[in-house]
Amino acid sequence: MLSILQAQEIIQSEFEKYYIADQPSELYDPINYILSLGGKRIRPALVLLANDMFGGDIDNAIKPAMGVELFHNFTLLHDDIMDKALLRRGNATVHTKWNDNVAILSGDAMFIKAYQLMVQCNPSILSRVLEIFNTTSLGVCEGQQYDMNFETRDDVTIDEYMKMIEYKTSILLAACLQIGAVIAGASLSNADLMYEFGKNMGIAFQLQDDYLDIFGNEANFGKEIGKDILSNKKTFLLLKALELAKGETKLQLEQWINAKSFNTNEKIKAITHIHKSLGIDKMTIDASNQYFSQALEALKKVNLDENKKEQLRLFLKSIQERNN
Amino acid sequence: MLSILQAQEIIQSEFEKYYIADQPSELYDPINYILSLGGKRIRPALVLLANDMFGGDIDNAIKPAMGVELFHNFTLLHDDIMDKALLRRGNATVHTKWNDNVAILSGDAMFIKAYQLMVQCNPSILSRVLEIFNTTSLGVCEGQQYDMNFETRDDVTIDEYMKMIEYKTSILLAACLQIGAVIAGASLSNADLMYEFGKNMGIAFQLQDDYLDIFGNEANFGKEIGKDILSNKKTFLLLKALELAKGETKLQLEQWINAKSFNTNEKIKAITHIHKSLGIDKMTIDASNQYFSQALEALKKVNLDENKKEQLRLFLKSIQERNN
Numbered sequence: 001m002l003s004i005l006q007a008q009e010i011i012q013s014e015f016e017k018y019y020i021a022d023q024p025s026e027l028y029d030p031i032n033y034i035l036s037l038g039g040k041r042i043r044p045a046l047v048l049l050a051n052d053m054f055g056g057d058i059d060n061a062i063k064p065a066m067g068v069e070l071f072h073n074f075t076l077l078h079d080d081i082m083d084k085a086l087l088r089r090g091n092a093t094v095h096t097k098w099n100d101n102v103a104i105l106s107g108d109a110m111f112i113k114a115y116q117l118m119v120q121c122n123p124s125i126l127s128r129v130l131e132i133f134n135t136t137s138l139g140v141c142e143g144q145q146y147d148m149n150f151e152t153r154d155d156v157t158i159d160e161y162m163k164m165i166e167y168k169t170s171i172l173l174a175a176c177l178q179i180g181a182v183i184a185g186a187s188l189s190n191a192d193l194m195y196e197f198g199k200n201m202g203i204a205f206q207l208q209d210d211y212l213d214i215f216g217n218e219a220n221f222g223k224e225i226g227k228d229i230l231s232n233k234k235t236f237l238l239l240k241a242l243e244l245a246k247g248e249t250k251l252q253l254e255q256w257i258n259a260k261s262f263n264t265n266e267k268i269k270a271i272t273h274i275h276k277s278l279g280i281d282k283m284t285i286d287a288s289n290q291y292f293s294q295a296l297e298a299l300k301k302v303n304l305d306e307n308k309k310e311q312l313r314l315f316l317k318s319i320q321e322r323n324n
Numbered sequence: 325m326l327s328i329l330q331a332q333e334i335i336q337s338e339f340e341k342y343y344i345a346d347q348p349s350e351l352y353d354p355i356n357y358i359l360s361l362g363g364k365r366i367r368p369a370l371v372l373l374a375n376d377m378f379g380g381d382i383d384n385a386i387k388p389a390m391g392v393e394l395f396h397n398f399t400l401l402h403d404d405i406m407d408k409a410l411l412r413r414g415n416a417t418v419h420t421k422w423n424d425n426v427a428i429l430s431g432d433a434m435f436i437k438a439y440q441l442m443v444q445c446n447p448s449i450l451s452r453v454l455e456i457f458n459t460t461s462l463g464v465c466e467g468q469q470y471d472m473n474f475e476t477r478d479d480v481t482i483d484e485y486m487k488m489i490e491y492k493t494s495i496l497l498a499a500c501l502q503i504g505a506v507i508a509g510a511s512l513s514n515a516d517l518m519y520e521f522g523k524n525m526g527i528a529f530q531l532q533d534d535y536l537d538i539f540g541n542e543a544n545f546g547k548e549i550g551k552d553i554l555s556n557k558k559t560f561l562l563l564k565a566l567e568l569a570k571g572e573t574k575l576q577l578e579q580w581i582n583a584k585s586f587n588t589n590e591k592i593k594a595i596t597h598i599h600k601s602l603g604i605d606k607m608t609i610d611a612s613n614q615y616f617s618q619a620l621e622a623l624k625k626v627n628l629d630e631n632k633k634e635q636l637r638l639f640l641k642s643i644q645e646r647n648n
Binding site for chain 1 (some may be wrong): 348350402405406424425428429435437439440451455458461462465466468469470472473
């Protein structure tokens with residue numbers, strides 16, 4: 001069976017051979033640029049993994065897998081404009097390196113290129129694959145919209161937050177596994193279970209990310225610790241703290257959130273302390289683990305030899321055990 | 325046979341019944357808004373007309389036809405951001421009424437909705453329809469990029485301009501006719517001839533538009549006369565004038581183009597005079613008519629009873645005779 005690492009390598013080498021077009025250069029250079037910045041290629045690798053699990057021929061899955069990766073990068077390109085992000089994978093974002101117009105239009109072109117790859121699957125399952133892909137893509141846009149709305153709202157509930165991360169992050173991972181299964185000819189119920197697996201894994205992953213931003217080891221996590229705290233980002237932890245804090249703790253929390261000027265280390269330390277005192281670190285890990293368990297449950301229900309599920313189980317384990 | 329007017333009415337009534345979604349409202353309200361601003365629905369009507377010509381069932385063509393219209397409106401939405409346009413069909417553009425981020429993301433969602441409609445055609449021709457649609461969409465993006473590039477270039481040739489309008493405007497009209505034919509089960513060569521018809525008609529239409537901006541009757545044309553002149557827009561007429569003008573005329577032309585402050589009526593009058601003195605009004609009409617003839621030639625070659633081509637011929641005639 002194909003391992004996730006092997007699948008990532010296959011996808012990477014396919015992208016090295018992938019030629020988009022060269023004229024007009026303002027349209028195509030940014031696409032080549034963002035693809036050259038790398039990334040882990042997890043989504044397309046999951047398409048290949050699922051396809052392999054159900055005995056599919058890899059040649060039928062590679063193009064749609066690359067399509068999903070192009071779609072993902074297209075969303076990053078447009079999200080970076082909306083978020084006014086300066087850096088992507090340690091390099092200048094497209095709208096910074098070129099300008100907003102170039103980023104809008106080359107993003108649109110990238111989305112079309114994603115479809116051009118996506119439609120290169122067996123005609124007998126094309127309708128089904130596109131149905132999944134379209135529903136998922138629209139959901140990802142909805143997730144991004146909710147995320148932007150949350151920035152200016154101060155009544156976001158945990159339920160709303162869970163829905164947002166499900167849409168923005170996890171349904172695309174879910175769809176990758178489902179599409180891979182469909183391409184391999186898996187039954188409807190098996191393909192749906194793969195989606196369930198991916199959805200739960202994605203939510204677990206995002207909760208972990210929220211946790212690691214505060215409680216991760218800076219060297220291992222690879223990102224600056226406490227960035228979410230400094231930007232008052234409405235993560236699972238902050239929303240939970242706002243829900244549970246009472247009296248003096250609540251006042252302190254609100255003071256830190258509303259403070260216009262502050263020492264960054266002090267703010268991180270204070271909020272981390274509040275989270276710990278409320279037991280939110282443990283709650284977040286528990287919530288994340290619950291979704292990991294649900295992912296495993298879905299995988300168990302997949303009607304397939306257990307040994308064929310091994311690579312996906314190993315992948316899930318590696319995610320659950322990550323500290324970065 | 326279905327007339328273009330009947331086809332437009334059918335599409336319009338389908339759009340009145342079309343429900344997108346309502347939450348998140350920032351994502352879907354702008355889509356409903358731009359669709360409510362109307363427009364002639366020419367593109368989807370051409371899908372229906374071509375489908376009808378080849379004896380196709382209208383029920384198979386309506387959804388893809390609407391998909392093309394959604395795609396067209398999506399391009400307007402994003403183009404308006406890039407062009408910083410304030411008005412669309414006499415109303416505030418989406419990025420003005422909301423903001424750039426809303427316009428970017430709701431545009432993306434609209435593009436996905438276009439695909440969702442597009443894929444609702446017979447699975448046996450789905451690959452072919454999507455191949456045409458994807459190639460065309462990408463071409464439209466290329467056309468928009470060339471158009472933006474031209475704004476800051478002063479060495480644009482007539483050939484480059486012809487390619488730009490072909491991509492930006494005419495290939496989508498061409499694809500509508502081709503897709504309609506494919507849905508009805510037309511032969512490959514007939515469908516290709518329909519594309520040829522549409523492409524030439526689109527180019528002819530755009531050249532007419534360039535002409536009418538200067539030589540149209542203001543009341544009939546429905547737009548302000550001379551807008552292209554005032555913005556130094558590199559139309560067929562200006563590029564031809566720059567190519568042909570010599571000596572004193574050339575100097576005058578360049579002075580008007582480079583003038584930072586001027587009386588608008590005087591500029592319009594002077595450039596119009598230069599165009600007339602160089603015979604550019606007639607040249608533009610001749611060029612446009614040549615493309616109209618090529619469209620008719622393609623239609624003649626379509627292997628079908630002549631009476632079935634009547635509605636499309638009438639439509640072409642109505643375009644050619646328009647003065648607005």
